[in-house]
Each structure stands twice: as structure tokens, then as C-alpha cells.
Amino acid sequence: MKKTAVAPSNIAFIKYWGRKDEELRLPENGSISMCLSELKTTATVEFDESLTSDSVTIGGKTLESEVVRAVKHLDRIRKLAGIKTFAKVVAENNFPIGTGLSSSASGFAALSMAAAHAAGLSLSEKELSILARQGSGSACRSIPDGFVEWLDGDSSDSSYAVSLYPPDYWDIIDIVAIVSEGRKDIATSEGMKRLSTSPFAEARKAGIKNKITELKDALNKKDFTKFGEISEAEALNMHAVMLTSTPSLIYWTPGTLQMMKVVKKLRSEGMEVYFTINTGQDIHLLVESKYQSIVEAKLKDLDFVKQTIVNRPANGTYLDQKL
Ligand code: PMV
Numbered sequence: 001m002k003k004t005a006v007a008p009s010n011i012a013f014i015k016y017w018g019r020k021d022e023e024l025r026l027p028e029n030g031s032i033s034m035c036l037s038e039l040k041t042t043a044t045v046e047f048d049e050s051l052t053s054d055s056v057t058i059g060g061k062t063l064e065s066e067v068v069r070a071v072k073h074l075d076r077i078r079k080l081a082g083i084k085t086f087a088k089v090v091a092e093n094n095f096p097i098g099t100g101l102s103s104s105a106s107g108f109a110a111l112s113m114a115a116a117h118a119a120g121l122s123l124s125e126k127e128l129s130i131l132a133r134q135g136s137g138s139a140c141r142s143i144p145d146g147f148v149e150w151l152d153g154d155s156s157d158s159s160y161a162v163s164l165y166p167p168d169y170w171d172i173i174d175i176v177a178i179v180s181e182g183r184k185d186i187a188t189s190e191g192m193k194r195l196s197t198s199p200f201a202e203a204r205k206a207g208i209k210n211k212i213t214e215l216k217d218a219l220n221k222k223d224f225t226k227f228g229e230i231s232e233a234e235a236l237n238m239h240a241v242m243l244t245s246t247p248s249l250i251y252w253t254p255g256t257l258q259m260m261k262v263v264k265k266l267r268s269e270g271m272e273v274y275f276t277i278n279t280g281q282d283i284h285l286l287v288e289s290k291y292q293s294i295v296e297a298k299l300k301d302l303d304f305v306k307q308t309i310v311n312r313p314a315n316g317t318y319l320d321q322k323l
Pocket of ligand 1: 011012014015016017031102104105136137138139188189278279
């Protein structure tokens, strides 16, 4: 059977950094995110008896490290479905990969749903989220709709994501500023293994539960100032841990830093805009929709911003029934 699924990437306001179980990808802490409307992966999976090995292409290319992870994920799905058949996987992203826009989140969410259906499995949202998590942690948050929490469980069955609010709950805009095209030098999965080497790791851990409660409270009250302040401070907290790890992790490029300065300047001029950053140079600006056009106009004047992508909160992963 051949099935196609479409999955959004997501942006975390409270980040996932570090794992308490490497193999199962159980995170050190819970996290909160929003699915993004304009960053998507479309994956088509077909299990075919005539194949003698799996074939995986991403954007028409066979990228070694991604293929190894995708095949491992197909093995999980084959085991669940009790089949041995190899599969053909064709995945396309509508955005650059490896620059901090979480293509592994959308990629593994789309692969999980398409492959599970193609293998004849009928999984609940929770089961799909658990499956996606094992491919790439953040992928579990791309399964449910809108504003999402990844619950901090101690076992595989209790570590999955749930929707807190649907996409139309709050018209927040996430404007991605692409500041350079190069791919990050250290993969996120590798970077995370260095968490415990940072002298700030314990401090991060001590404060994170409270931060999750505070952010949920800001979401509940639609308090944009509180929401933005917590999100920006949290991104800097995670990067402080990265910068002080051994060996250190420096994901920013000059454009990232320039953009941070611009955001702070805009705020000092009365414009409510905040930033958040993942592992990579690209930077996400968080604004209320009423300020979208003003912020977009400002970004157009900046020569270090190569491209912008304007995202709204979106639904999670779905099966494309047309294909
Ligand atoms: O699931 P991964 O391996 O793509 O890790 C995502 C890690 C961050 O993007 C840095 C934070 C997050 O919660 O998305």
C-alpha cells in the first residue's frame, strides 16, 4: 500500500534539550510548541515486495545520515506491523534543512504517519506521537494540532505530545528570518549528548518545571508579553547551556546575533516582538498578527536577512487522501 502524509515543523517555546534515555529518546524535560503552517514535509511511503532494500530520498537526494535514521524508523514500524517488506520513501521539504528549522520534526512525523498507514497499522494520535518521538524527539510534537505540550514521562508510553489548544486559539505569528544557507556543523542529536558537561545544566533543570507552568499560564491568559519574555529567555537559557558545553556548541552566525539586536531595538521602540532559536542560525520572531506587516517591512530593509517565512499556528500531521 502507498500512503502520503503531510506534517508541519514546530517551534518550541520551552525547549527539549538533552535525553534521559538515548535509545527511546525520552527528554530531560517536558516542552511546549506550536505547529507551523508554512514549514512542511510531505512523505510518501510504499512497502513493495519486489524491493531488496529500503530506498529513501529527501528532496531528491540520498543523504547518508538521514537515510540511516529513516531506515531504523522503518524497522520500528515493520516490527509493529509484523512485516519484513522493504519500502520506498520519497520525502520533500518546502524549506531548507539543517539550518535550525526542525526538518527532522516534520520529517519523522510525516514518515511515521505515512509508513504506519502503508504498513496497515491503525494507530491512535498518542501511539503515533510515541512512534514519531523515537525517530526524532521533536517530531512527537508535530503530530497533534496547534499549541502542543510534550509530556515529561519516565517511560516510552508516557512520553508523548498532546494538543493544548487548536490553531485558531490565538493568532500569534512566527516569522522565520533565514540569515544564511549553510548547514549546522554538529547535529542536534550529537549536541544534546553534551548537556551534562555544562556547568549550567543543573540550573536549567531546576527551573524548567516552573517555566512550563508559567508559559502555560501565559497561553491560558493570552498574555503576549509574558509569553514572549518567557520564550526568549528560554531560548537564551538553552543556548547558554550549549555555549558552555564541552566541546562548546555555537550554532549562531553573525546574522543570528544581528537579528537578536534588531528585535531588542524594536522592543525599545515599543514594538512587541520576541525571538527564539533552535540548533542552527535561523531565528524565529514571535509577534501578534496585528504587528505582522510592520515587522515584515522592517525585515525587508535588512540585507543580512536572505528570506522570511511567515507562519501561523497550524494543524498537526494528516494523511493526504488525494494521493
Ligand atoms: O528532535 P530534535 O533532535 O530535532 O531536537 C530538537 C531540539 C531543539 O530544536 C533545539 C529544541 C526543541 O524543543 O525543538
